[in-house]
Amino acid sequence: MVPTGKAPIGGDGGCERLEKALRDCHKRLPEGPARRSGCWHLNRSFAECLVATVCPNEAEAVRTLCSSGGTALKRSQCEEAKFSFSLCLSSLQL
Numbered sequence: 001m002v003p004t005g006k007a008p009i010g011g012d013g014g015c016e017r018l019e020k021a022l023r024d025c026h027k028r029l030p031e032g033p034a035r036r037s038g039c040w041h042l043n044r045s046f047a048e049c050l051v052a053t054v055c056p057n058e059a060e061a062v063r064t065l066c067s068s069g070g071t072a073l074k075r076s077q078c079e080e081a082k083f084s085f086s087l088c089l090s091s092l093q094l
Contacts (some may be wrong), residue, residue: 015049022046055088 025039052059061081
């Protein structure tokens with residue numbers, strides 16, 4: 001679901017173009033399955049952009065450490081990175 005307000009929520013973090021594209025997609029396609037499938041990639045990209053903007057180090061650690069199975073050590077580091085990422089996101093909730 002895209003916010004209906006006119007003010008961008010992407011801020012100055014570089015997500016503005018994705019937000020505009022997602023808003024345009026929501027305007028173009030009627031609510032329902034067509035919109036969900038048609039705007040899915042933009043929704044995901046915008047969400048990833050926002051998350052990487054507010055928790056850049058934690059997002060990068062998860063991306064790097066959790067990209068493949070690897071050793072037991074890497075899996076453990078991945079779990080720690082996901083926990084740190086979760087804490088970062090939780091600290092931003094209202």
